């Protein structure tokens with residue numbers, strides 16, 4: 001057959017499969033290792049290989065129907081071929097072990113932690129710098145805050161926070177180092193020196209899952225995730241592992257950057273996540289004579305918020321615009337975020353305002369598990 005894999009459609013298919021639950025185990029089939037492969041093609045067809053736990057699974061028809069319905073529910077996919085296989089004894093054992101240990105505390109019905117993924121369309125717009133500064137500002141405000149550096153290919157959070165010590169291990173549990181009142185975990189704490197991480201989708205998913213299950217953050221008010229730039233596998237994993245999480249989108253005032261960031265925000269359309277707001281970074285530079293220079297133009301943040309509002313049909317505010325300040329970069333290089341080292345600077349004041357608005361924005365119910373039974 002003359003068809004080619006469509007990567008974007010495949011991501012949407014994978015995200016959609018996260019909504020299919022195994023009828024008996026009541027967990028997403030993607031979490032249970034039941035999806036051996038899933039591919040969507042440029043002719044609108046898709047193929048999903050599902051591994052059943054046992055050969056004569058009585059609920060196989062339900063699974064096939066649910067997978068087909070989830071797949072054909074993705075705009076652009078017209079048909080889904082479902083191939084059924086059976087798990088090997090090893091795969092079944094892994095599933096059983098996983099069911100025992102894999103509990104993500106932040107998705108439990110009684111969890112009060114607000115989880116916010118910080119996303120951007122492309123690299124270098126200041127996503128990581130804003131993540132750590134927002135975290136420090138919230139911690140200074142008395143909130144219990146954790147940060148997961150999910151930008152596994154370009155981890156930078158430990159450096160920005162000045163963390164050099166490795167996490168402490170207690171048996172299976174990992175205790176995150178604390179800096180400036182914030183608990184931080186990063187893949188950078190587990191690799192030797194400055195080695196690049198060359199993991200692909202499933203390993204990234206597993207790494208993130210391990211951070212969420214094995215790292216003991218204790219009770220948190222807010223958990224921020226520094227996501228990799230773009231709309232890759234991690235964004236999908238986050239929505240699957242943390243279905244109630246929200247997204248904060250960072251852009252520069254440049255219109256091209258805002259357009260690219262719109263795609264990152266639009267991932268929310270597929271995953272059903274709430275976009276909690278937009279932050280514009282590098283908005284202006286204050287010159288010594290007091291005038292403002294706008295090296296990256298203006299209006300990108302407001303335009304992006306408007307486009308996301310139209311696209312998602314939801315309220316998406318521009319939460320703030322942070323100026324370009326050399327001290328912000330210097331603070332990052334020194335491991336002392338600017339809100340800690342230079343709290344009176346214009347950038348610090350703006351970031352504190354954003355942190356405040358973010359922490360006090362009412363949390364939507366999208367993706368939350370409610371303890372009610374519909375009649």
Ligand SMILES: Nc1ncnc2c1ncn2[C@@H]1O[C@H](COP(=O)(O)OP(=O)(O)OP(=O)(O)O)[C@@H](O)[C@H]1O
Pocket residue numbers: 120122123124125126127128129130151154156228229281282322323324325326327328329330332347
């Ligand atoms: N408002 C600002 N003023 C001055 N420098 C800034 C500002 N925001 C970010 N920077 C600097 O810009 C560079 C890129 O920022 P950062 O690493 O936070 O971006 P990023 O979007 O997380 O990039 P990546 O996704 O590639 O890691 C850094 O050197 C940082 O210090």
